[in-house]
Amino acid sequence: MTTLRSHIDTTSETFRRNAAAFDDKRRIIAQARAAALAGGDAKAHRRHAERGKLTARERVMRLLDPGTPFLEVGQLVAHDVYDEPVPSAALVTGVGTVGGRPTMVFANDATVKGGTYFPLTVQKHLRAQKVARQNGLPCIYLVDSGGIYLPLQEDLFPDEYHLGRMFRNIAEMSALGLPQIAAVMGSCTAGGAYIPAMCDEAVIVRGNGTIFLGGPQLVRAATGEVVDAETLGGADLHTRVTGVADHIAENDEHALELVREIAVRNSRRAVSGPPREPRPPLHDPAELPGIISAGLREHIPAREVLARLLDGSEFTEYRSRYGPTIVCGTGHVGGYPVGVVVNDGVLFPESAQKAANFIELCVQRDLPLLFLHNINGFMVGAEYEAAGIAKHGAKLVNAVSCARVPKFSLVIGGSFGAGNFAMCGRSMGPRMMAMWPSAKSTAVGGEQTATVMALIRGDQLAKEGRTLSAEEEESIKRPIIDTYERQSHPLYYAARMWVDAVVDPTDTREWLTLCLAMAADGPQQETRFGVFRM
Incomplete structure (x- = not known):
């Protein structure tokens, strides 16, 4: 040594x-x-608070064991990718300690587009699940999402590594003995309803949590039935009638307490230092x-x-x-x-x-x-x-x-x-x-790529008995260098x-x-x- x-x-x-x-x-x-x-804008945060809800990051910090770190995965995802801001792809993911055991945590950020899933949100969710599986980590889902961002459905729904893979991963990790726990703290709509439905155990918050395959608007459009969100998929229905959720919580703080209790109860091994x-x-x-x-x-x-x-x-x-x-x-x-x-x-x-x-x-x-x-x-x-x-x-x-x-x-x-x-x-x-x-x-390095392209063009001109001028060479090289510089960051x-x-x-x-x-x-x-x- x-x-x-x-x-x-x-x-x-x-x-x-x-x-x-x-x-x-x-x-x-x-x-x-x-x-x-920061997440969503001030107006979205105000509406969120008026409903008595913690922000996604507040939920994560209160879930974790006090004083323990959080290894965030994908914090900068979706930065300047879409036509409008989607901070952190409307989803917070990372590894933290819950009940003494490293756990992968997923928290939808409803202050960002209602927590809807953009293509990069799905990629981020799947990436976090992959990290959980590779490292043998339980998963906790703090659900507050309006489902997929419908204008981009072709990039979200049909392929092997699109939305459905999330649910397949939950089933497979549960089969591996990795606990899958959900807390429904807001909307849980359409395909997203399968997150709590497929988890081993689920909590739902009274008054804010809802689970349904089709929301009130979709039900009205499809069947003509007029029904409010609470009646259609609220906490009382799902804990008393359907059994989709196992425990009812009075607010976010109560839900996080229940989730911690479930996590501790399901922790099967001590963590070595x-x-x-x-x-x-x-x-x-x-x-x-x-x-x-x-x-x-x-x-x-x-x-x-x-x-x-x-x-x-x-x-x-x-x-x-x-x-x-x-x-x-x-x-x-x-x-x-x-x-x-x-x-x-x-x-x-x-x-x-x-x-x-x-x-x-x-x-x-x-x-x-x-x-x-x-x-x-x-x-x-x-x-x-x-x-x-x-x-x-x-x-x-x-x-x-x-x-x-x-x-x-x-x-x-x-x-x-x-x-x-x-x-x-x-x-x-x-x-x-x-x-x-x-x-x-x-x-390849931007300058090398630009030089190669200029050489190729020079060789083509040489066959025609012409030479590449300095101005023409610069016009070929500069856009390539600028593009590579931006894309290499x-x-x-x-x-x-x-x-x-x-x-x-x-x-x-x-x-x-x-x-x-x-x-x-x-x-x-x-x-x-x-x-x-x-």
Whole structure:
């Protein structure tokens, strides 16, 4: 084991310039986060309060064990995606402790479009259910939703991973012994009615909670019957006549008390703490923004990052002299052991082989894996193609894909092309994935793409005996660069649920600790690797 020592001059002009540039990026994320936390507009909040209802985030905080953290999933989803604001996709999801057990919580935000489900709301709901299943977590649904957003029904209803998948997931997780608990705290309409109906146990709030497949307007349109919401699907009906709900609550606070009692009653296992006492790094994580290049063109030293993330800055490195452009080794975060794979340059054949071998070792030892991305991709060129870079890179992608230990992914710099796959990008199935505010990710870098397109156009003109002027080249390249710049931004990724969070470097240790704690008592799976091409 080595104690990592920092060689960064925190008084240098470069450090100060990097930190200042990072603050600009941090402000963009802070503004988006404030909008997400605010939820709907003042008028919607006023109507909500007049009905005696807590907000979605108030409900979550009162449900959780006092003083315990909340690992939010998808806070920035839907930011600037639709024609009108839909903060957090009208749904709060995340992992918190309820009755001493980590639990996935879903809370519809009725101050945002009545809590209706937009396409990204469905994606967010399904993502949270996937996290719950992977980590063996119970689910609590705090329901207050008007159902699907009907103008976008074709993006919500018919496909395998649309609305119906939510109900299938509830049934399958219940079958796995993962408690599914619902509290109906407002409207629960149409397909949404199946959430409490399919849960193991359900609470409904008198006067505010309603459950019906067709609301009063739909019933009138379909049958001509005129009926009010309470008579059609209120708490008295569903607890006394239909049995769709099991318990009646007088208000939100009472409902949350009942849900906590149900959760405690259904908790079947104790939660283990970290295997060793957490220790802070020797070097301050607050220094990380000054280490990150303002434009991601400069090298981000891998060991300097690890010195500010790992407990005690202690790191046992694997093959430190072989394949040095990728750093692999073991350490602890928040007292939890973890195998770390972090880029320290472009991936060469030997780098890929080294990382693949290290992943095999972590799987054998049941060690969770943490991937820290700062990668342009695999090395290209005739020499490296002849050396089998595609074959060796495929070994790493194979190992990453098949490893069944918990995997967590964090983009700290760039993450481009096949390098993203090799470093456990979203398509490789990390349990949780985040980006730093300064990070970027696209299939290929914007400037490289623009240059390729300009070269192609230049070759076409050359066949006609013409040359590409500087003005024509700029007219080709500039729109591509601008588009890639916008699409590579972490806020763009988080808004589309391509990552679960945008995490500040200073908060990264806490985020990682919560991720590792969430997975620590989860189900274990056997790993079987695919065929490695030798």
